[in-house]
Amino acid sequence: xxxxxxxxxxxxxxxxxxxxxxxxxxxxxxxxxxxxxxxxxxxxxxxxxxxxxxxxxxxxxxxxxxxxxxxxxxxxxxxxxxxxxxxxxxxxxxxxxxxxxxxxxxxxxxxxxxxxxxxxxxxxxxxxxxxxxxxxxxxxxxxxxxxxxxxxxxxxxxxxxxxxxxxxxxxxxxxxxxxxxxxxxxxxxxxxxxxxxxxxxxxxxxxxxxxxxxxxxxxxxxxxxxxxxxxxxxxxxxxxxxxxxxxxxxxxxxxxxxxxxxxxxxxxxxxxxxxxxxxxxxxxxxxxxxxxxxxxxxxxxxxxxxxxxxxxxxxxxxxxxxxxxxxxxxxxxxxxxxxxxxxxxxxxxxxxxxxxxxxxxxxxxxxxxxxxxxxxxxxxxxxxxxx
Numbered sequence: 001x002x003x004x005x006x007x008x009x010x011x012x013x014x015x016x017x018x019x020x021x022x023x024x025x026x027x028x029x030x031x032x033x034x035x036x037x038x039x040x041x042x043x044x045x046x047x048x049x050x051x052x053x054x055x056x057x058x059x060x061x062x063x064x065x066x067x068x069x070x071x072x073x074x075x076x077x078x079x080x081x082x083x084x085x086x087x088x089x090x091x092x093x094x095x096x097x098x099x100x101x102x103x104x105x106x107x108x109x110x111x112x113x114x115x116x117x118x119x120x121x122x123x124x125x126x127x128x129x130x131x132x133x134x135x136x137x138x139x140x141x142x143x144x145x146x147x148x149x150x151x152x153x154x155x156x157x158x159x160x161x162x163x164x165x166x167x168x169x170x171x172x173x174x175x176x177x178x179x180x181x182x183x184x185x186x187x188x189x190x191x192x193x194x195x196x197x198x199x200x201x202x203x204x205x206x207x208x209x210x211x212x213x214x215x216x217x218x219x220x221x222x223x224x225x226x227x228x229x230x231x232x233x234x235x236x237x238x239x240x241x242x243x244x245x246x247x248x249x250x251x252x253x254x255x256x257x258x259x260x261x262x263x264x265x266x267x268x269x270x271x272x273x274x275x276x277x278x279x280x281x282x283x284x285x286x287x288x289x290x291x292x293x294x295x296x297x298x299x300x301x302x303x304x305x306x307x308x309x310x311x312x313x314x315x316x317x318x319x320x321x322x323x324x325x326x327x328x329x330x331x332x333x334x335x336x337x338x339x340x341x342x343x344x345x346x347x348x349x350x351x352x353x354x355x356x357x358x359x360x361x362x363x364x365x366x367x368x369x370x371x372x373x374x375x376x377x378x379x380x381x382x383x384x385x386x387x
Contacts, residue, residue, distance in 0.1 A: 020044075020093035024103050027095075031066030037092070038069045042101055045090040068103045071111065071314035074118070078186050078349055106313040110369050114315045114346075117365060121347070121358055129188045129351040137179055144172035149268050157272055166281060170288040177293060178336025187351045239286075296334070299325065299381035300341035316371055318345040323374035325381050327356060334378075342373065 022044055030037035036048045038061075047065070051058040056076065064072060077083045095101070102108060121127070148168035152161050182188050183198050246255040269278040300322045312320075325331055325339035338344060340355035343362060350358070366373040376384070 021096045022093055023096055023099055028066040036062055036065035038064045040070050040073045042095045044093045046092045047090055050090055075348055105311045110313045110315050113365055126354045127350055133353045134188055141172045141176050144168045152272055166285050169285045173289045174292045185348050187349050295382055298385050319371050326377050331378055
């Protein structure tokens with residue numbers, strides 16, 4: 001049943017023929033695993049088959065089945081015109097003229113204000129990356145890697161030198177983690193393929209590869225966090241999951257990048273420590289890095305409201321699910337600018353060196369609409385994780 005009393009038959013998936021007008025009630029019926037529709041800019045799309053081939057993964061697009069996905073669509077796609085060619089064959093119709101543009105529960109005024117803010121910051125060039133920033137960041141990672149090796153090569157492998165070497169490697173690996181995060185969010189180059197290519201180099205060759213964990217029992221994390229989280233996440237769980245994922249999916253390109261890291265590492269350190277000693281050094285570095293990674297990434301999320309999706313507008317949803325940590329040169333560097341987690345969630349493709357420029361406007365918008373904007377000290381953020 002189409003809107004306005006018009007009888008329509010939905011188009012076949014993949015036909016690209018828009019044959020109907022629909023109410024939100026009709027769209028919301030298509031939210032099962034085997035039947036998924038969503039709305040973008042009032043157009044209705046059948047994504048049932050496409051979800052499996054979605055470059056960002058089936059989970060994120062399926063999450064919006066039966067809902068309006070316009071804000072998320074704009075947030076995660078750098079070239080909207082390019083993406084339209086993939087949407088066209090999925091088009092089955094549009095919302096009836098009597099239907100609102102957003103589904104129930106979303107604040108229309110906030111949506112319009114945030115859309116205006118996004119257009120304004122894009123016009124000001126805040127989505128354009130500064131190549132020098134990322135070159136310097138990559139340079140300091142490579143410098144630390146080189147100094148760590150040169151130090152134990154020329155000054156020996158005493159406990160003092162080994163600990164200093166481990167510290168330098170921990171810093172370089174943690175900072176490489178923040179850098180791969182930039183490329184993963186397509187926030188460095190204009191073209192997605194260049195972001196993907198450099199992302200594979202940084203995450204594969206410099207870091208050995210990390211895939212997002214999808215099956216951890218997060219609702220029981222209070223029982224295992226301090227045992228499994230900081231000390232074991234990267235050195236044990238990530239290592240096992242990464243290799244299993246790449247091999248079972250036959251992702252040979254990622255596997256080759258990952259193996260190139262191990263080849264480089266053991267080629268450099270085996271002559272100094274032997275294979276077992278080099279392996280022990282690597283695991284110790286991962287142990288230290290794991291604490292760094294877990295505490296930084298969780299202090300913005302765990303203390304916040306993230307139990308379930310409430311189908312809210314983009315601004316409200318992100319502000320309830322995350323918080324910021326105070327700005328300082330150290331905090332910016334230490335967290336890879338993830339101390340601006342609110343702005344990062346609102347504008348996931350914005351280069352991180354521009355987050356601080358948009359903060360005043362985001363805070364003003366939150367104040368206008370009565371949306372809490374939470375900011376903490378670094379120590380309070382970590383203490384709240386424990387709490």
